[in-house]
Amino acid sequence: MADPKGFLKITERELPAHRPVDVRIQDWREVYEDFDRGTVTKQASRCMDCGIPFCHNGCPLGNLIPEWNSLVHGHDWAEAIERLHATNNFPEFTGRLCPAPCESACVLGIDQPAVTIKNVEVSIIDRAWEEGWVKPLPPAVRTGKTVAVVGSGPAGLAAAQQLTRAGHDVTVYERADRIGGLLRYGIPEFKMEKRHIDRRIAQMTAEGTTFRTGVDIGTDITAERLRADHDAVVLTGGATAWRDLPVPGRELAGVHQAMEYLPQANRVQFGDYDRAPLNAEGKHVIVIGGGDTGADCVGTAHRQGAASVTQLEIMPKPPATRPDSQPWPTMPMLYKVTSAHEEGGKRIYSVNTLEFLGDGEGNVRALKLVEVRRTDKGFEPVEGTEREIPADLVTLAMGFVGPQKEGMIEQLGVDLDGRGNVVRDADYRTSVEGVYCAGDMGRGQSLIVWAIAEGRSAAAGVDRFLTGAGSDLPVAIAPTARPLV
Numbered sequence: 001m002a003d004p005k006g007f008l009k010i011t012e013r014e015l016p017a018h019r020p021v022d023v024r025i026q027d028w029r030e031v032y033e034d035f036d037r038g039t040v041t042k043q044a045s046r047c048m049d050c051g052i053p054f055c056h057n058g059c060p061l062g063n064l065i066p067e068w069n070s071l072v073h074g075h076d077w078a079e080a081i082e083r084l085h086a087t088n089n090f091p092e093f094t095g096r097l098c099p100a101p102c103e104s105a106c107v108l109g110i111d112q113p114a115v116t117i118k119n120v121e122v123s124i125i126d127r128a129w130e131e132g133w134v135k136p137l138p139p140a141v142r143t144g145k146t147v148a149v150v151g152s153g154p155a156g157l158a159a160a161q162q163l164t165r166a167g168h169d170v171t172v173y174e175r176a177d178r179i180g181g182l183l184r185y186g187i188p189e190f191k192m193e194k195r196h197i198d199r200r201i202a203q204m205t206a207e208g209t210t211f212r213t214g215v216d217i218g219t220d221i222t223a224e225r226l227r228a229d230h231d232a233v234v235l236t237g238g239a240t241a242w243r244d245l246p247v248p249g250r251e252l253a254g255v256h257q258a259m260e261y262l263p264q265a266n267r268v269q270f271g272d273y274d275r276a277p278l279n280a281e282g283k284h285v286i287v288i289g290g291g292d293t294g295a296d297c298v299g300t301a302h303r304q305g306a307a308s309v310t311q312l313e314i315m316p317k318p319p320a321t322r323p324d325s326q327p328w329p330t331m332p333m334l335y336k337v338t339s340a341h342e343e344g345g346k347r348i349y350s351v352n353t354l355e356f357l358g359d360g361e362g363n364v365r366a367l368k369l370v371e372v373r374r375t376d377k378g379f380e381p382v383e384g385t386e387r388e389i390p391a392d393l394v395t396l397a398m399g400f401v402g403p404q405k406e407g408m409i410e411q412l413g414v415d416l417d418g419r420g421n422v423v424r425d426a427d428y429r430t431s432v433e434g435v436y437c438a439g440d441m442g443r444g445q446s447l448i449v450w451a452i453a454e455g456r457s458a459a460a461g462v463d464r465f466l467t468g469a470g471s472d473l474p475v476a477i478a479p480t481a482r483p484l485v
Ligand SMILES: Cc1cc2nc3c(=O)[nH]c(=O)nc-3n(C[C@H](O)[C@H](O)[C@H](O)COP(=O)(O)OP(=O)(O)OC[C@H]3O[C@@H](n4cnc5c(N)ncnc54)[C@H](O)[C@@H]3O)c2cc1C
Pocket: 097, 098, 099, 150, 151, 152, 153, 154, 155, 156, 173, 174, 175, 176, 180, 181, 182, 183, 186, 187, 191, 215, 216, 217, 218, 236, 237, 238, 239, 240, 262, 292, 293, 296, 407, 408, 438, 439, 440, 441, 445, 446, 447, 448, 449, 451
C-alpha cells in the first residue's frame, strides 16, 4: 500500500499548472508546466489500495492503478513502468488524453477529491522514456504467420505491437501519409506533441513491425488481395464518416468539417505548410459541437489569432458536480473547462443552427441560431429567440456516424450492426473468416483508452486463430463492454 495514512495527511489534489495563457497561445507546445516528481510521489501516496479497486473497473484497460501508485510512493519508478506497461502499450497517450473514467470510480472520490491517477500514469511513462527504460521488445521466436493491420490509430498500433511481440510478421497499412490516425491529424500538438507518437513508431519498427503509409486498402490494394497475402487481417480504420449539418447555406465557403480544419493546423507543425490554408486569423469563428473535437477547434483558432471564438452546443449546460442520476462510480457528464476554454471564447448552450447566411459572394458571413428546449419529442425551438451571430469560419464538430463503408468494408462484405459499425464476436472476429476488428470501426466513435484496450484484446483473438492454441496475450476488454455511464 502506498501509505496507510496518505489520504488523511494529503487531502488536496495537486496537478501540473498550465503555462500562462498569453504565453502558450503564442506556440503549439503542450500546455503544462514541468511538474515536480516529489509532488507526484505525495499524490500517489493518497491511494488507499482498496480491497476492491473500482478504478480497475473504471479503466477500460484494467490498469493496475494501486500497484503503480504504491511503487511510485516507494520510489520504485522502474518497476512502476513494468506494471503500467503490463496493461497499457501507450501510457503517454492515455496519460495526456484520457478523460480518466478511473478517477470517477476512485473510492477516495466518494468524499474527497479522487487520486490524480492520470497524472501519476503520465509521470511514470515520461520518466521511463527519460531514463531509457523503454526499450524495443522483439520476439524471441517468429511464427512465420503474417498479419495485416489496416489503420494506424491507437487501436491499430496496440494490435500491431501485441502481435509483433507474439512473433507474427505484422504490416500496418495506413492511407494517410503519416502514422497515428486521429492522434496524428485530429488531436492538436498543444494536447499531445507528436514526438510521443514518433518515439513509439521507432520502438515498434525496432521490434519488427512494418509500416506502409499512403496505402488505401480497398483502392490501392483490394480487400481480396490483402486477405490472400496475409494469414489474418485486423480492421482498425476508425469511425471516419463525419456527421454533417444539412441546413440552408451549408455549401458556403468558410463552413467546414472539424476534420478538414484540424489536420491542416497539425500539418503546419510538421512543416507541410507555412500557414494553414483554412485559417482562423482575424476571423469570427463558430465551432458547432461541445465535445473534445470542438474544444480542439477552439484552442487551434486561438493560436491562429481568431477575432472571436464561439462554441455552440444543442444540449443544456451540464452540471458542475455529480448529479444524483449519475452516482459514483459512474463517469458523470460534467461541465468541463478544458485548457482551450481557459484561453478564451464563449460557450452557448441549448441552441440549434437554423441557417448559414452568405455575403452575396458565396462566403459565410453569419449564422442564424435559435434557443431550444429539450422535450420528450426532442429539441423544440423557443419562440422569439432567433438571432444572428457573425461567422467568417464555421467548424462542424458534431461527431462521427461510423466507419466509411465504400472501399474496404464493402469489398470484404463484413456484417454491420444497426449503427453501421463492424460486428465482432467475443474474440473480435468479424463475420468474415480471418478478419478481426477493433477500435472505433467496431465500437463507433469513442476514446483512445478503448481503442488501445480493444486493439490489445483483438490481438489475443488473432493470436489464438493463428496458432490454433491458447494465447499468452492478455484480453483487456470484451467487445460488448461499455463504460460505467
Ligand atoms: C479532434 C479529435 C479529438 C479527440 N480527442 C480525444 C481525446 O482527447 N481523448 C480521447 O480519448 N479521445 C479523443 N478523440 C477520439 C479518439 O481519437 C478516437 O476514439 C481514437 O483515435 C480511435 O482510434 P482508432 O485506432 O479506432 O481509429 P483512428 O484513430 O481514427 O485511426 C484510424 C486510421 O485508419 C486509417 N484508415 C481508415 N480506412 C483505411 C483504409 N481503407 N486503408 C488504410 N488506412 C485506413 C485512417 O486514415 C486512420 O489513420 C478525439 C477525436 C477527434 C476527432
